[in-house]
Amino acid sequence: MVKALEKNSKWQGRKGPVVLVIMDGVGYGKYSEGDAVADAHMEALADFQKNWPTTRLKAHGTAVGLPSDEDMGNSEVGHNAIGCGRVFSQGAKLVSSSLETGAMFSGDTWKKLVGNVKKTGGKMHFIGLFSDGNVHSHIDHLKAMLVQAKKDGVKSARIHALLDGRDVGETSALDYIDPFEAWLKELNADGSDFRIASGGGRMFITMDRYNADWSMVERGWNVHVFGKGRLFANAHEAIETWRKEIPGIIDQDLKEFVIAENGKPIGTIEDGDSVVYFNFRGDRALELTAAFETGADFDKFDRVRVPAVEYAGMMEYDGDLHIPAQYLVTPPAIDRTMGEYLAASGVRTLAISETQKYGHVTYFFNGNKLGKFDEKLEDYVEIKSDVLPFEQRPWMKCAEITDYVLEAIPSGKYDYIRLNFPNGDMVGHTGIYEAVLCSMEAMDLQLARLKKAVAAAGGVMVMSADHGNADDMFEHEKKSGAVSRKEDGSPKAKTSHSLNPVPCIVYDPAFKGEYKKELKEGLGISSLAATCIELLGYKAPEDYDVSVLNWN
Ligand SMILES: O=C(O)[C@H](O)COP(=O)(O)O
Ligand SMILES: [Mn+2]
């Protein structure tokens, strides 16, 4: 347990609460075309930026603990950095180095998984996101594990490939599948039997999060475990067939496929098999993990039969509840988060978002810890998300989130409120430009509503983001920077996050010159923790990254 924060003797904070608004996926675009943040009519945001202290914060690459500055930011590393005020080496980096040093393979878990199938004669299964997005997984990690499994004497392995199109190009699945099949062929040249067995789009099967739609996990369970789904000879054929039958479908939504020979699925999961979920990020891995690990009291769907397998995750997805029971790489030891300090200091907190981002402002924000630090001081509120394609409801629940906060601000119940508006990110991932514009404008209306309430209560509002997305909605040619176009001349949509910096605006209507109007430049989003702590009238822990405020 951390100690209470030291009070700032010179400044006790404002009368009203500090409200931290995380505009998920809202950055400063680099290109004039495809920047839906700039293109949307956002009067409130523009007004804040014009009239209140504003700076840009880094939200990608090494600034958030990713291996390189080629890595786009994401919600996990972004909210971790905002919530813990420092930068930790993140999953992507830790897994890669564990593979480079060989630490993963000398660990007990790997040995147990391999030893199990060698003893039973069963298969080793690898389920996970099949791309090099480096947000939830990396295909190179999978390949390294397959090479090692073969070296260690595993005869038969099955890959269950969740097609991406969300962290990578929206129709790039074959760019991963085809070379991988060729690579597998070589790996199998001397008689081993490693094959893709099943899969489907990541937003159709398996990778649900935050209990938003368990039917996705049920579909994935049936496909991976029982081989129940449409049968194909290989993954390439499956992808091409679905694309032909459902014109315009993008990879994340592709339907399921089961690879079969003589009408029989080649990779069902049976007693005595070993299973690795090779995603290192937890939010979308927790539900399938629960399906494998929970006993008879599992009530999310009828599992029909639970195979007795050795199951491991790439990482420990929840360090407090120890989920999964076995894992291959130890996650970053994120400690002394802002939430823990604030609870120790008696700060009354509200954290709120809708389902799709609820875990972001709680679990990710608290360093991948489920649950609260202090039941009495903290309220966590989830507004239920719609279960439908977000381009159909691009406003999402930003108004409902705001409604709740508008009651919370004047209630006097909270010193600190953090909220996440998912619009820029969740609608950004659809790749549908008109919908993203609408999502941004809907969010802007809410910023205006919050502004009034914060001013009336004498509070402060800090607006920022965890990474970009809506600011970069078209693919661009690497060299020329020109918009990439489809055959019909229309822009190629970009569904993934951007590498762009994000805004940081301090709206402080009771400002009397206590700090300079010019905020610090060149910082990362990890500086938001110290910023909020200082605005609450405390001194930030010494090793936290500095706040954006230049105190007088
Ligand atoms: O899981 C997702 O939806 C994407 O891979 C990343 O988006 P997020 O990091 O914003 O959640
Ligand atoms: Mn995000």
Ligand SMILES: [Mn+2]
């Ligand atoms: Mn996202």
